[in-house]
Amino acid sequence: MATVRIPSPLRKYTDGQAKITIPGATVAEVMTNLITAYPGIESRIMDDGQIKRFINVFVNEDEIRTLNGAESTVSDSDEISIVPAMAGGK
Amino acid sequence: MSYISVIDLLDNARQSVREISVQQLRHALSDENPLLLVDIRELDEWQQGTVSGAVFIPRGNLEFNIEDEAFDRDTPIALMCAGGVRSIFAAKSLQDMGYTNVVSVAGGFDAWKNAGYPFETPQTLSAERRARYARHIIMPEVGEAGQIKLLNAKVLLIGAGGLGSPAAIYLAAAGVGTIGLVDFDVVDTSNLQRQIIHRLDAVGTPKVQSAAETIARLNPDVRVIGHQVQLTSQNALDIICDYDIVLNGSDNFPTRYLVNDACVLLGKPLVDASIFRFDGSVTVYDTAHGSPCYRCQYPDPPPPGEVPSCAEGGVLGVLPGIIGSLQAVEAIKLIVGIGSPLIGRSLQYDALEAEFREFRVRKNPHCPVCSDHPTVTELIDYQEFCGIPHIETEMPQPIG
Numbered sequence: 387m388a389t390v391r392i393p394s395p396l397r398k399y400t401d402g403q404a405k406i407t408i409p410g411a412t413v414a415e416v417m418t419n420l421i422t423a424y425p426g427i428e429s430r431i432m433d434d435g436q437i438k439r440f441i442n443v444f445v446n447e448d449e450i451r452t453l454n455g456a457e458s459t460v461s462d463s464d465e466i467s468i469v470p471a472m473a474g475g476k
Numbered sequence: 477m478s479y480i481s482v483i484d485l486l487d488n489a490r491q492s493v494r495e496i497s498v499q500q501l502r503h504a505l506s507d508e509n510p511l512l513l514v515d516i517r518e519l520d521e522w523q524q525g526t527v528s529g530a531v532f533i534p535r536g537n538l539e540f541n542i543e544d545e546a547f548d549r550d551t552p553i554a555l556m557c558a559g560g561v562r563s564i565f566a567a568k569s570l571q572d573m574g575y576t577n578v579v580s581v582a583g584g585f586d587a588w589k590n591a592g593y594p595f596e597t598p599q600t601l602s603a604e605r606r607a608r609y610a611r612h613i614i615m616p617e618v619g620e621a622g623q624i625k626l627l628n629a630k631v632l633l634i635g636a637g638g639l640g641s642p643a644a645i646y647l648a649a650a651g652v653g654t655i656g657l658v659d660f661d662v663v664d665t666s667n668l669q670r671q672i673i674h675r676l677d678a679v680g681t682p683k684v685q686s687a688a689e690t691i692a693r694l695n696p697d698v699r700v701i702g703h704q705v706q707l708t709s710q711n712a713l714d715i716i717c718d719y720d721i722v723l724n725g726s727d728n729f730p731t732r733y734l735v736n737d738a739c740v741l742l743g744k745p746l747v748d749a750s751i752f753r754f755d756g757s758v759t760v761y762d763t764a765h766g767s768p769c770y771r772c773q774y775p776d777p778p779p780p781g782e783v784p785s786c787a788e789g790g791v792l793g794v795l796p797g798i799i800g801s802l803q804a805v806e807a808i809k810l811i812v813g814i815g816s817p818l819i820g821r822s823l824q825y826d827a828l829e830a831e832f833r834e835f836r837v838r839k840n841p842h843c844p845v846c847s848d849h850p851t852v853t854e855l856i857d858y859q860e861f862c863g864i865p866h867i868e869t870e871m872p873q874p875i876g
Binding site for chain 2: 393394395404438439440442447448449467469470472473474475476
C-alpha cells in the first residue's frame with residue numbers, strides 16, 4: 387500500500403483526486419492497481435506495460451531508476467509521485 | 477572639571493592592546509588559518525587601496541557589524557587603520573565586547589604600503605548605486621562585494637516569455653549588469669496574461685525589444701543583449717559562451733535538450749525550470765562541479781504530441797511568476813556565492829494543492845553528455861532527437 391500523488395493534468399482520470407491510497411507491495415503492483423481503479427490513466431502513464439520513459443516516478447524523494455525500477459518496494463507510509471516531464475516556459 | 481587628553485586615552489588603551497608589525501601581519505595572512513583583517517578606515521581611504529582579503533568595516537560601524545564577520549569572541553582579529561592609532565582605540569572597544577584575540581596593526585596601511593607589500597584598489601559602488609541597492613548591501617551575505625558581483629554578472633535567459641519575464645525583471649532590479657535574451661517571437665495579446673515584462677502597447681513588437689524597453693525603464697545599470705533568433709545547434713555555443721549563467725524558460729523539448737547539452741559542453745551553470753497548467757518545476761544543473769544534468773533527470777524526450785504545451789493545455793498566469801522568480805533567486809545565489817543551490821534537487825510546486833515538494837536528482841553514471849565517457853560530444857540535431865519532422869524556417873536576424 388502507498389499513497390500515489392497524481393499530477394494536476396492527470397487528475398481528470400482520478401475523479402479530481404490529488405492523492406490516492408492504492409494497495410501493492412511494489413511500484414509495479416501499485417501502478418497495476420491504480421490502472422484497475424482508474425483505467426483512463428493507463429494510456430497517459432504506461433507504454434506496453436512499462437512506465438513511459440519521460441515520466442519520473444518517485445518513491446518519496448528518490449526516482450525509481452535510482453532504486454530498483456518498477457520492482458522498488460513500497461510500504462504503507464511511502465508516497466509515490468508521478469511527475470511527467472514538462473516543457474512549458476512561455 | 478578633570479579631563480583626559482587623547483594622548484592619555486591612547487596610552488591607556490595601549491596598556492591592554494597588543495600591536496603587530498606589518499611584517500607580522502603579512503605572515504599571519506599567509507598562514508593556513510589566517511586571522512580576520514578588518515580595515516576600519518573611512519570609505520574614501522579604503523577606496524584608494526587596501527590589503528587583499530581585508531574586510532572593510534569603517535570605524536563608526538565596527539561594533540555594530542563585527543559580529544557578522546566574527547561572532548566567536550576568540551576569533552583572531554587584526555584591526556588596521558591608516559597610521560595605527562584609530563585601530564588601537566577600535567581594538568580596545570572590541571575587547572570591551574569580549575573579543576579576546578584582537579591586535580592593532582602598528583603603522584597601519586601606510587606602513588604596509590611603505591614596506592612595498594601588495595595592495596589592491598577595491599571596486600566600489602557610486603553613491604547612487606549604493607542607494608539603489610541599499611537593501612542588498614546592508615545584508616552581510618550580499619554586501620557591497622556581492623552587489624559588485626551582480627553588476628559584473630552576465631546572465632542569459634532562454635525565452636522572454638512566462639518564466640523569462642519575472643526572471644528578467646527581478647534580475648534587472650537586482651542589478652545583474654548584463655542580461656541576454658534569446659527569443660525570436662513577437663508579443664501577442666495572449667502573452668499578456670502572464671508575460672509581465674510585456675505591455676499591451678508592445679503587441680506586435682519583438683519580445684526582446686519589448687523586454688529591453690521595460691528593463692531600461694526599470695534600471696539603467698543593466699545592459700540588455702537581445703538575440704532575436706531561434707536557438708539552434710549552429711548558434712547555441714556562440715551565444716551561450718559569453719555568459720556566466722543560463723536560465724532556461726523555453727517552451728519545447730528540443731530546445732531544452734539543446735540548452736542542456738550546450739551548457740554541459742561549455743561548463744555553464746543552468747537554472748532550469750518548466751511549467752504546465754498548475755504545476756511548476758525548478759532545478760539547477762552545474763556539471764562543471766559534478767552536478768547531474770537535464771539528461772540525467774530526463775534521459776528520453778517524450779514522443780511528439782504526447783506532452784501538451786502551455787498553448788495547448790494552458791497555464792495559470794501567476795505560476796511562471798512563482799517559478800521564474802525562483803530561477804532568479806537561484807541565479808543570484810550562484811552569482812553571489814551564498815546558500816545551498818538547488819543542485820541535485822528538483823523543487824516541484826503544485827499550485828492547486830499549495831504544496832512545494834523536493835525530489836533528489838542523481839547523476840546518471842552513463843549519461844551520454846555529462847558522464848566521464850560521453851557519447852554526445854558536440855551539439856546534435858535536437859528536432860530529430862525528439863522525433864520531430866524537419867520544417868525549414870527562415871531565421872530573423874539578431875538585434876541589439
